[in-house]
Amino acid sequence: PDFKPKKHLRTVTWKKQGFDVRPDGLGLKRSRGKDPVSVPLPAGWNVIVLPDGQSITGTPVEVKVKAIVRRRKVENLILHVTFDFGVVPVRPEAGPVAAYDYNAAMLARATSAGVPDLFVGRELLAQIQYRNKVLAEFQAKLSRLREGSRRRRRLQAAKGRVLEKLDRRIRHMEHALTKALAELDRKEGIAVSVLGDLTGLRRSAGTGMKGKKASQKIHQMAYDRLGSQQGYKNLRRGIRTIFLPEKYTSSTGYACGRRDPSSRRHRGHWKCRRCGFSLQADLNGAGNLLKFRLAKNVVGVPGPVSFHTIRHWRWDRRHNRFVHVSSRAGA
Structure with missing residues (x-):
């Protein structure tokens, strides 16, 4: 809130100095004179458990909030937190x-x-080839439209929606x-x-x-x-x-x-x-x-x-x- 006045919110990033780590979650700082946004998180949100049962606590270094837009409305917000866990112990090199x-x-x-x-990866390769084919079709249509026209802007928006869906599918398979x-x-x-x-x-x-x-x-x-x-x-x-x-x-x-x-x-x-x-x-x-x-x-x-x-x-x-x-x- 109060960051992007546009209709379609985009990803907002807080660096390490832009948020506070609290016992129950995060405090996202805003501009001067405005109270920070408190984000409650469950217990153990900054802890990972290794295969040997050892628990490691990470230090948050970056926070991103991404808006998910459906039909020109913000449906929900997704929180991405990047942690620094230091040096993670691994198995000795003498082994399988x-x-x-x-x-x-x-x-x-x-x-x-x-x-x-x-591992047969033909399905993944087919999705990548299909994405490139769809992109080529959009580019061919855009090249025939006048720069700044309403039809071109609508086609650009449609291109972004379709490619984003295909990219999510490819990333999931990877x-x-x-x-x-x-x-x-x-x-x-x-x-x-x-x-x-x-x-x-x-x-x-x-x-x-x-x-x-x-x-x-x-x-x-x-x-x-x-x-x-x-x-x-x-x-x-x-x-x-x-x-x-x-x-x-x-x-x-x-x-x-x-x-x-x-x-x-x-x-x-x-x-x-x-x-x-x-x-x-x-x-x-x-x-x-x-x-x-x-x-x-x-x-x-x-x-x-x-x-x-x-x-x-x-x-x-x-x-x-x-x-x-x-x-x-x-x-």
Whole structure:
């Protein structure tokens, strides 16, 4: 109140010096001469419990209030509080390891226990492609309208509403994916989660090193956001997350360690020309990333563990989460 005189309220941010922490909640300061807004919060609102039962109290560093508008009216307000919990203890690095290979339509997971997983991400990729298609249609219509006209303003508002809805759907699927990965690591007692360092991937795709379709998929996936989401969710479960380079992981056979890019066959199938080892190509990359963590090398080093039956995970539209399915349903 008294901050935004506009009809549509937007997010209002209070920095650390703009609010007071009280025993029962927060006091949001306003302009000079006006009383602060008291926000009551339940007990334990600033405490998280780690998997080992230890409780950590955080210090609020930023507060945001976002207005949810429905049909040109403010329906409710959402409070976002950012905490600083300091250094969170994690498990020692000596323990089981899980390695992940991010791909646009498939995410592969390999563990030092020999348990491989494939997460089918075609539903997420389809939502991203649909959002880009809707955006292109809106931009084509806007380009034919006069700047500042009433029809253009209405179309701009409609564009914002539609894209916001699609963005919420995409973010929910990304959070569901990273939560499923973190929960798998917690249940299997993983100590270190290894992610590929994809710095410069989009730059290489833009120089013509990738095909047209592959470049489009690379530019559409939010690899950095997925990595950061998985990192903080692993941290809350006491799991350490590290990033290792993916050099030669996609062009080297996991079983024998021979580097041969031509062994990658149609539709992401890897079959080594030397030893005949056959595996899904993304799982082969995840296995090499695991090998790099355990053996400090990829080329010329045989696979440290043998993989068992592959588990497949797919998006369930009914429950809005990733569920374990049969290999036939995950194909």
